[in-house]
Amino acid sequence: MKYTLIINNFYDNVREQLLKLGHFLSENNLKRDDGYAIVFHKYSAENIQALDSITELMPVFHVRYVYSNQYVPEICLDYLTTQDNGSSLYLFIGDIWGNELCARLSVRLKGLCITDITSLCRKSNLFLAKKKICSGHILGSFELTGEPCLVSINKSYDEAASPSHSESVEVSYDRTALSTGYELQFTPVVKEESFTDSPCILVCGLGLSNKEHVLAVENCADEINLPVAGSRPCVMNAWLPVDRLIGVSGTILKNNLAILLGVSGAPAFYTGVEKCKHIISINTDKDAPITKKSDLAICGDCTEIFTKFSKLVKEEYQHNE
Ligand SMILES: Cc1cc2nc3c(=O)[nH]c(=O)nc-3n(C[C@H](O)[C@H](O)[C@H](O)COP(=O)(O)OP(=O)(O)OC[C@H]3O[C@@H](n4cnc5c(N)ncnc54)[C@H](O)[C@@H]3O)c2cc1C
CATH class of the missing domain: 3.40.50.1220 (TPP-binding domain)
Known part of the structure; x- marks a missing residue:
């Protein structure tokens, strides 16, 4: 089964994301060779070697680095919507950006979405996901029938993940996420009296x-x-x-x-x-x-x-x- 990891290299926690994803893949029997990673990053052609250190940690074989001049969810979503590599499963890390992209991409791909899961397995035509519910007191089981299935992994799912170094990785670069259609505007937040x-x-x-x-x-x-x-x-x-x-x-x-x-x-x-x-x-x-x-x-x-x-x-x- 083909699957795709979506990784955000705009923030400092990319190593942590990769370690957790790597651990999650091996715990849940997802084969490295079936996996694709799409990594959004901000390094221009001259600084591209900055990506070497994360390439070493890639838990999948096929990696695509996608340059964007700024991190805007719409840019990532537009790009991902056009990249159908036949994946049945998309995985994100369940932080703020990962949960947002996961839910929004599932709507665009007409797929199924569940955030903050702790485990996942495939049973014939359905995915079985587990996540903590009721303030963490109950472990809920969710059946997702249909494809693609988009999940984010609970970010405190595994505090003690060990590094998974790749022997070889197939890397490609893509600059098509560079978009001039979006302008970031920063508005200072005035703290309202609570x-x-x-x-x-x-x-x-x-x-x-x-x-x-x-x-x-x-x-x-x-x-x-x-x-x-x-x-x-x-x-x-x-x-x-x-x-x-x-x-x-x-x-x-x-x-x-x-x-x-x-x-x-x-x-x-x-x-x-x-x-x-x-x-x-x-x-x-x-x-x-x-x-x-x-x-x-x-x-x-x-x-x-x-x-x-x-x-x-x-x-x-x-x-x-
Ligand atoms: C797990 C869980 C979590 C919950 N968390 C919350 C929570 O955080 N906050 C919360 O509020 N509730 C919460 N609830 C719901 C809570 O149990 C009550 O149902 C809710 O608080 C009732 O709101 P109420 O008092 O506005 O309405 P009601 O209980 O319906 O009371 C309305 C009152 O208005 C009076 N009244 C009617 N007409 C007038 C009038 N013209 N003038 C003056 N009085 C009038 C009635 O006599 C009645 O006493 C939770 C429930 C569960 C199960």
Whole structure:
């Protein structure tokens, strides 16, 4: 079975990538002679000898070095899409770039993709891959029926890989990935003040019923400089961005005050607010679990009460100015 390794030589970890890939190939009985490697690199013709040290470590026989003047995923994807060497399997190292290329190339090649695997074997017409799931507590088995199959290998799959030196390697060079169609633009990232730094934070729950209510509450909160976050249903309904999720699956707050609107106080959520110094909750159900866990529990409609509350705070601000 033909397979292809995709290697990124734009970063310093190429030796590490090769050692891990080499170890993975031998552990999973992938024959060296069936393997191709496509290595994206930045060395111009005068500096091409810089590639010798990695050629020595190649765990496959056929190697193609592809020059590009800059690392842009689109350039690699455009190139790889045109290079059909009949491989049934493509392997990447499961780091940021490897996982991205693996998933995106699988779409372009209409193949199957699985990232961060720890082992792989072929059984008649399917690939059987294993990867850690549920925060690493369970080893999941995945059957992939169809070709090509694109996988990335968990980057901490084998910490103690030993070097696999090649006796002979067939090397070819290709400059066709050089593209003038893409321009890199660097925009300085301005660090936004994190919502977790604010003394007070507003957390919306499913009790707000819809996006319009969340928007209304957000507008009021904005006027009094309150950041807004949400419980899981709020985020899953796309009423708020995912990075605003509070709870075991998201952010654990330690703000001075958390105001909770229409949140029941399920354990998975409560873990995210219990470290706040004070909790105020507004809920129509006086028996909701959050009531007993709040310093102040208000029974009533949260949108109505919060709108009035924010008006009062705004007036107080103006009065003090
Ligand atoms: C593995 C796992 C991980 C999870 N991780 C998280 C997590 O990180 N964060 C998280 O939030 N959840 C998480 N959950 C889900 C969690 O268990 C709860 O389902 C979720 O927190 C409930 O969100 P809620 O309180 O907004 O909604 P609900 O539980 O439905 O509560 C809505 C509340 O709003 C009240 N209400 C209704 N109308 C109004 C109104 N007009 N005004 C005021 N109150 C009103 C209701 O009385 C009710 O108490 C996880 C679950 C699992 C299984």
